[in-house]
Amino acid sequence: MTKSTESWGSRVGLVLAMAGNAVGFGNFLRFPVQAVQNGGGAFIIPYLVSFLLMGIPLLFIEWSSGRFGGKFGHHSTPFIMQSMDRRKLWKYVGVFGIFSNIAIAAYYCYIESWTISYIIHSVIGTFDGMSQHAVAAFFSDYLYISTTTTGIPYEALIFFVICIALNAWILSKGLSSGIEKVAMIGMPLLIIFGIFLAYKGITLKAGVHGAINDGTVGLNFLWTPDFSSLANPKVWLAAAGQIFFTLSVGMGSIQCYASYLKKREDVALNAMSAGWMNEFVEVVLGSAVIIPIGIGYLGIDKVVELTNIGGLGLGFRTMPYLFEQWGPVLSAVAGLAFFGLLFFAGITSSLAMGTPGMGFMMDEFKWSRPRSAWVFGFVVMILGLPTIFFFNEGVFDEYDYWAGTVSLVVFALLEAILFSWVFGLDKGWKEITEGADIKVPLVYRFIIKYITPVALILVFTGALLRPANDDWSKVSFGGWPLHNESILGQLQHKGAGPNNQWFSQSFYAEASGIVDSVYSTPGDKFFFRTSAVDNSGKVNNKVYQYTPVRHQLLIEKGDIVTTGQVVYIGKVINRVFYMDMARLLLLTIFLLISVLVYIAWRNRTNERRTGI
Amino acid sequence: MNTPALIMMISVEAVITYLTVWFFYKVLTIKPKPEPDSFSENDEEQR
Numbered sequence: 295m296t297k298s299t300e301s302w303g304s305r306v307g308l309v310l311a312m313a314g315n316a317v318g319f320g321n322f323l324r325f326p327v328q329a330v331q332n333g334g335g336a337f338i339i340p341y342l343v344s345f346l347l348m349g350i351p352l353l354f355i356e357w358s359s360g361r362f363g364g365k366f367g368h369h370s371t372p373f374i375m376q377s378m379d380r381r382k383l384w385k386y387v388g389v390f391g392i393f394s395n396i397a398i399a400a401y402y403c404y405i406e407s408w409t410i411s412y413i414i415h416s417v418i419g420t421f422d423g424m425s426q427h428a429v430a431a432f433f434s435d436y437l438y439i440s441t442t443t444t445g446i447p448y449e450a451l452i453f454f455v456i457c458i459a460l461n462a463w464i465l466s467k468g469l470s471s472g473i474e475k476v477a478m479i480g481m482p483l484l485i486i487f488g489i490f491l492a493y494k495g496i497t498l499k500a501g502v503h504g505a506i507n508d509g510t511v512g513l514n515f516l517w518t519p520d521f522s523s524l525a526n527p528k529v530w531l532a533a534a535g536q537i538f539f540t541l542s543v544g545m546g547s548i549q550c551y552a553s554y555l556k557k558r559e560d561v562a563l564n565a566m567s568a569g570w571m572n573e574f575v576e577v578v579l580g581s582a583v584i585i586p587i588g589i590g591y592l593g594i595d596k597v598v599e600l601t602n603i604g605g606l607g608l609g610f611r612t613m614p615y616l617f618e619q620w621g622p623v624l625s626a627v628a629g630l631a632f633f634g635l636l637f638f639a640g641i642t643s644s645l646a647m648g649t650p651g652m653g654f655m656m657d658e659f660k661w662s663r664p665r666s667a668w669v670f671g672f673v674v675m676i677l678g679l680p681t682i683f684f685f686n687e688g689v690f691d692e693y694d695y696w697a698g699t700v701s702l703v704v705f706a707l708l709e710a711i712l713f714s715w716v717f718g719l720d721k722g723w724k725e726i727t728e729g730a731d732i733k734v735p736l737v738y739r740f741i742i743k744y745i746t747p748v749a750l751i752l753v754f755t756g757a758l759l760r761p762a763n764d765d766w767s768k769v770s771f772g773g774w775p776l777h778n779e780s781i782l783g784q785l786q787h788k789g790a791g792p793n794n795q796w797f798s799q800s801f802y803a804e805a806s807g808i809v810d811s812v813y814s815t816p817g818d819k820f821f822f823r824t825s826a827v828d829n830s831g832k833v834n835n836k837v838y839q840y841t842p843v844r845h846q847l848l849i850e851k852g853d854i855v856t857t858g859q860v861v862y863i864g865k866v867i868n869r870v871f872y873m874d875m876a877r878l879l880l881l882t883i884f885l886l887i888s889v890l891v892y893i894a895w896r897n898r899t900n901e902r903r904t905g906i
Numbered sequence: 907m908n909t910p911a912l913i914m915m916i917s918v919e920a921v922i923t924y925l926t927v928w929f930f931y932k933v934l935t936i937k938p939k940p941e942p943d944s945f946s947e948n949d950e951e952q953r
Contacts, residue, residue, distance in 0.1 A: 517911040567929035
């Protein structure tokens with residue numbers, strides 16, 4: 295195999311590209327939500343412990359594995375792993391390192407495309423004068439791709455295609471002329487935008503521009519330690535999970551970037567610099583934007599309620615309305631800064647997702663970089679279409695769960711075992727420290743060999759067997775009810791409730807309550823909503839969509855429905871159908887990449903046999 | 907802000923900011939290593 299002549303243009307460029315790979319939407323949208331839901335200030339303790347015991351070791355493992363594989367001309371995980379141990383199994387384990395990047399890019403680019411759209415809408419003043427409800431409804435409408443907010447038909451789809459074309463074009467320019475340039479421009483801008491928004495968030499004053507709280511109230515809420523939460527396994531699992539997602543470990547993109555390093559170039563200092571830069575953006579800037587501003591205008595209870603719909607909802611449904619309180623000019627600047635920040639966070643990550651698959655095709659099938667880049671864009675577009683057309687049917691969430699969550703944990707666990715126990719820590723430690731510009735503490739030998747694999751096994755087992763309501767006291771040898779989002783719970787469609795068939799002639803109520811509204815929205819979409827108050831006094835609403843031409847509604851406003859009661863009849867395709875199809879599609883992609891890896895391996899074997 | 911929250915926030919953010927700046931400063935200031943000057947040093951490692 296020929297060696298690649300490509301390399302990084304500068305060390306700073308590499309570190310910023312790696313930091314950009316790690317910094318993503320999660321830094322600003324996921325971290326603060328996780329912190330709020332897991333004990334505020336006390337969350338940071340398990341979070342930092344996870345960073346030291348799992349995050350930094352995985353960074354060392356992935357950077358040094360990548361540079362090691364690069365010596366043999368490999369730029370993707372199947373053959374990087376194969377170069378560390380000759381057993382055939384490893385190259386198929388390495389398939390995760392291409393698969394997860396492609397599958398994540400498919401829905402990640404969709405979110406990235408929202409940021410482009412929202413930058414435009416913020417600048418042209420679309421949100422001026424809108425109520426909070428109208429801004430939230432704007433996002434919901436945007437997700438129904440047949441509606442338009444700019445006059446451009448199918449604009450969500452068009453922005454998605456533009457976003458992918460932009461990614462493919464940058465990738466086609468190469469490492470130093472494409473990815474590195476974007477990182478050199480995007481990362482400083484992202485930090486400047488983040489500092490501006492953090493300043494605005496912290497200096498928010500109650501009574502000014504309609505704020506009901508000072509910005510410090512949000513910080514107080516986020517940072518007040520609740521040490522009792524440290525005894526809760528849920529908090530530790532959430533913290534470990536956040537470290538995973540924020541560092542982009544377990545994906546294969548770090549190995550790919552590092553594989554373009556020269557043999558004696560440092561990995562230890564570079565890994566630390568990129569890793570801590572990500573932490574700075576997440577903890578220092580990420581904690582000072584949406585929570586302080588959100589609590590400043592909406593109060594603690596409302597923000598806690600909104601965190602239950604996740605960071606994406608908070609960012610896109612709520613933030614534009616809050617910025618509007620600052621007046622038309624400043625709101626446009628704040629919208630540009632916030633969605634611009636998210637755009638740069640997104641694109642520096644999605645570019646990293648393109649490189650492993652491209653590296654594989656360039657190494658093994660001798661494709662040119664532009665060809666690899668445009669084919670990557672095309673594949674991501676095709677794979678992303680189901681997440682756009684069937685977003686409300688749960689396809690987006692399926693991609694995120696299986697490719698963006700489970701795959702990462704499985705791959706990280708297996709690569710940690712390969713590095714520490716199969717490749718061997720003596721050789722591994724030599725790879726980490728060779729050419730190092732800092733002294734790596736010896737304690738990391740012990741941590742990488744024992745602590746990190748055990749921590750990863752615990753994270754995986756926790757995700758596999760997570761109990762209902764996160765009540766770990768219920769776990770026993772006699773069995774326990776599973777959480778809907780546990781891996782086993784997902785496989786059993788535990789969250790589907792009574793509508794657990796692919797097709798049906800009846801649709802059943804998924805929650806008890808009173809039907810408080812039956813309504814339609816522009817674009818001929820029809821809904822009804824049930825409402826119920828739980829024991830803690832919290833109001834739980836459930837919204838159902840139906841299609842009058844196909845469905846006959848059996849309830850009307852004011853009716854009381856119970857879970858499992860038929861609410862309409864007619865031809866019904868349930869969410870589980872779309873979810874299973876999404877899983878099947880992801881599995882097919884994984885198998886197709888495995889076949890390509892097999893063909894590449896066979897080609898390599900033939901070349902050796904014929905002396906090429 | 908209450909005192910425990912303030913202590914927690916300032917201490918965590920100070921440590922993270924210090925380490926971020928320190929590592930990045932090192933990246934900016936450490937001179938690149940010279941290229942290998944012998945054939946043996948330039949040889950690729952055998953698996």
